[in-house]
Amino acid sequence: MLRLIGRRLLLMVPTLVLASMLIFALAEVLPGDVGRSILGPYATQEQVEQLNRELGADRPLYERYLSWAGGFVTGDWGESLLLKTPVFPVVMRAFGNSLLLALFALVIIVPTSIVVGVFAGLRRDSALDRGITISTLSMTVIPEFVSGVVLLYIFAVWLKWLPVSAMPPEGSPFYERFYYLILPAIPLMFLELGYIARMARVGTVQVLAMPYIRTAVLKGVPRSRVVFGHVLRNAMVPTVTVIGSQVGWLIGGLVVIETLFVYPGIGKLMVDAAQYHDVVMLEASVLLVAVVYMFANLLADIVVALLNPRIRKGG
Amino acid sequence: MPERGDPLAPNPATTEGPESGADIGFLELETAGVPGGGLGEQQLLADDAAALEQRRQRRYLARALLRSPTFMTGLVIVLFWIFMALFSTFITQSPTDVDAAAILKAPSPAHWFGTDDLGRDVLARTMAGARTVLIIAPLATLLALLWGGIIGLIAGFYRGLTDEIIMRLIDVLLALPIIITSILILSLLGKSLAIVIIVIGALFTPVVSRTVRAAVIGEREREYVMAARLRGERSAFVMSREILPNITQPIIVEGTIRLGYAVFTAATLSFLGFGLQPPSPDWGLTIATERSFLPIAAWTVLFPAAALASLVVAVNLITDGLGRVFSR
Numbered sequence: 001m002l003r004l005i006g007r008r009l010l011l012m013v014p015t016l017v018l019a020s021m022l023i024f025a026l027a028e029v030l031p032g033d034v035g036r037s038i039l040g041p042y043a044t045q046e047q048v049e050q051l052n053r054e055l056g057a058d059r060p061l062y063e064r065y066l067s068w069a070g071g072f073v074t075g076d077w078g079e080s081l082l083l084k085t086p087v088f089p090v091v092m093r094a095f096g097n098s099l100l101l102a103l104f105a106l107v108i109i110v111p112t113s114i115v116v117g118v119f120a121g122l123r124r125d126s127a128l129d130r131g132i133t134i135s136t137l138s139m140t141v142i143p144e145f146v147s148g149v150v151l152l153y154i155f156a157v158w159l160k161w162l163p164v165s166a167m168p169p170e171g172s173p174f175y176e177r178f179y180y181l182i183l184p185a186i187p188l189m190f191l192e193l194g195y196i197a198r199m200a201r202v203g204t205v206q207v208l209a210m211p212y213i214r215t216a217v218l219k220g221v222p223r224s225r226v227v228f229g230h231v232l233r234n235a236m237v238p239t240v241t242v243i244g245s246q247v248g249w250l251i252g253g254l255v256v257i258e259t260l261f262v263y264p265g266i267g268k269l270m271v272d273a274a275q276y277h278d279v280v281m282l283e284a285s286v287l288l289v290a291v292v293y294m295f296a297n298l299l300a301d302i303v304v305a306l307l308n309p310r311i312r313k314g315g
Numbered sequence: 316m317p318e319r320g321d322p323l324a325p326n327p328a329t330t331e332g333p334e335s336g337a338d339i340g341f342l343e344l345e346t347a348g349v350p351g352g353g354l355g356e357q358q359l360l361a362d363d364a365a366a367l368e369q370r371r372q373r374r375y376l377a378r379a380l381l382r383s384p385t386f387m388t389g390l391v392i393v394l395f396w397i398f399m400a401l402f403s404t405f406i407t408q409s410p411t412d413v414d415a416a417a418i419l420k421a422p423s424p425a426h427w428f429g430t431d432d433l434g435r436d437v438l439a440r441t442m443a444g445a446r447t448v449l450i451i452a453p454l455a456t457l458l459a460l461l462w463g464g465i466i467g468l469i470a471g472f473y474r475g476l477t478d479e480i481i482m483r484l485i486d487v488l489l490a491l492p493i494i495i496t497s498i499l500i501l502s503l504l505g506k507s508l509a510i511v512i513i514v515i516g517a518l519f520t521p522v523v524s525r526t527v528r529a530a531v532i533g534e535r536e537r538e539y540v541m542a543a544r545l546r547g548e549r550s551a552f553v554m555s556r557e558i559l560p561n562i563t564q565p566i567i568v569e570g571t572i573r574l575g576y577a578v579f580t581a582a583t584l585s586f587l588g589f590g591l592q593p594p595s596p597d598w599g600l601t602i603a604t605e606r607s608f609l610p611i612a613a614w615t616v617l618f619p620a621a622a623l624a625s626l627v628v629a630v631n632l633i634t635d636g637l638g639r640v641f642s643r
Contacts, residue, residue, distance in 0.1 A: 016490075
């Protein structure tokens with residue numbers, strides 16, 4: 001198991017290096033003149049050249065890449081072009097906010113989709129099963145900002161059960177934040193619900209077809225024990241696997257939901273940095289997201305391995 | 316392919332596709348015993364029969380699609396939006412005309428869907444809003460299919476080191492979430508329609524090339540590919556004229572899946588402000604700009620939202636219907 005993790009970590013290094021090169025290339029090589037792409041077409045040539053000197057964009061490419069990547073590893077992420085302050089603390093604060101939202105969303109997503117999926121699987125091919133499948137799949141394919149505004153309208157504007165904003169007023173106790181995060185988390189749940197519930201349903205249907213379930217039913221084990229003891233546990237493995245593969249979508253969803261709810265997370269930070277051509281901030285945030293994304297995938301693989309004794313013991 | 320009457324590739328039509336089951340198996344038996352080379356009339360007859368069979372298969376698929384309620388519902392909705400994208404300006408009021416006397420008016424007989432913060436007719440804007448998504452999504456999908464098809468064919472056909480390098484690079488591209496990469500590129504390259512199309516197409520290419528590569532690997536050891544290579548055809552010919560026609564079904568299914576995602580991504584990018592700029596009636600853009608009026612004039616947001624939802628669900632219904640008919 002440890003060797004498995006070690007090997008995966010080693011494999012991640014070249015992928016990360018290539019990904020950082022890709023980000024660097026997209027941000028600083030593709031636009032041609034960095035200063036020009038930041039200042040826009042109306043700046044004078046002198047202004048552009050001065051900015052390029054400030055950014056160090058007049059140095060050779062490999063030197064710029066090495067100093068950028070080296071800075072990233074050591075926590076020196078440069079200075080924001082817009083805020084004129086170091087990028088690192090700003091990005092980290094936003095990242096913390098996003099992490100809170102993402103974890104809260106996951107806490108809602110996992111049990112809901114498993115319950116819904118198992119429920120559909122237990123009543124396979126009934127009207128209820130078809131209804132669940134169609135509605136969860138529709139929720140998944142509809143963009144999160146669409147379901148977001150509809151939910152905002154229903155629960156915040158019309159029923160007034162939940163607040164419109166995603167952040168409590170300054171000085172509220174920490175637990176208050178979760179109350180404000182309920183509404184942003186639901187569209188994120190919709191985004192994942194279709195896939196995860198489908199896997200839970202397939203898992204349930206497969207487990208129900210196993211001989212040991214028939215044995216349990218025939219020897220008179222109560223239905224609730226069959227469901228909780230056998231079905232639920234075995235339907236978990238494919239479900240957890242698919243949750244891991246959905247992390248990328250969750251990150252994309254965070255960007256959109258944070259923009260919709262004006263929530264100060266890393267997604268909102270990236271969109272703002274992109275709108276105002278803050279390349280330094282943008283590069284650092286994107287690379288951080290790439291790193292987190294890879295670690296999240298690794299974590300999902302480890303959890304799957306832990307759940308599956310064949311992988312766990314086989315190493 | 317059998318239409319070309321190629322004597323050394325006798326029966327690819329009979330081995331392809333899900334319909335190659337019992338009812339056309341006899342053809343295979345008939346041609347299997349024929350030795351390669353120097354075939355006369357018999358081979359041509361077999362080719363004719365195969366071509367006929369393929370046509371029948373296509374008719375069968377078309378009939379199955381017409382009978383699939385999922386596919387037809389999706390198709391009707393998508394056709395409705397295509398019609399509206401083309402002709403809505405002749406039917407409704409102008410989607411950009413400003414009326415200062417009618418700002419944020421609730422739905423009424425004069426304005427069925429109400430008016431927005433500039434007094435523009437929401438019905439007209441909702442109907443015209445399909446246009447940008449319906450331009451961006453199909454073109455981006457076609458680009459992704461073209462590039463992904465070429466890359467997948469090359470990787471799957473040559474295998475070895477070429478394959479290894481291409482697949483590693485694709486892993487790296489997939490290491491970044493698509494929305495994030497597109498924001499990075501669009502913020503620096505500008506926000507024209509063409510750039511949005513190219514960026515979405517480029518970002519969908521890795522996934523398409525994976526699918527195509529898998530399909531090519533399934534085909535490359537088949538007899539007809541070997542036959543073509545043995546008679547000395549160039550690799551490009553084998554890839555484009557022999558293998559490609561036999562993997563059209565997975566490519567079509569992949570294309571419709573990508574189309575759904577392309578609609579999703581295009582709408583999301585314009586919501587985030589990286590698509591078209593105001594006063595375009597694009598749905599994503601409208602939802603973003605009118606969002607602050609949600610508490611007092613929900614109709615400005617909810618109608619475009621419902622329209623976008625209907626289009627996305629419809630495209631996915633088509634995908635689902637196609638996938639079911641093809642896999643039957």
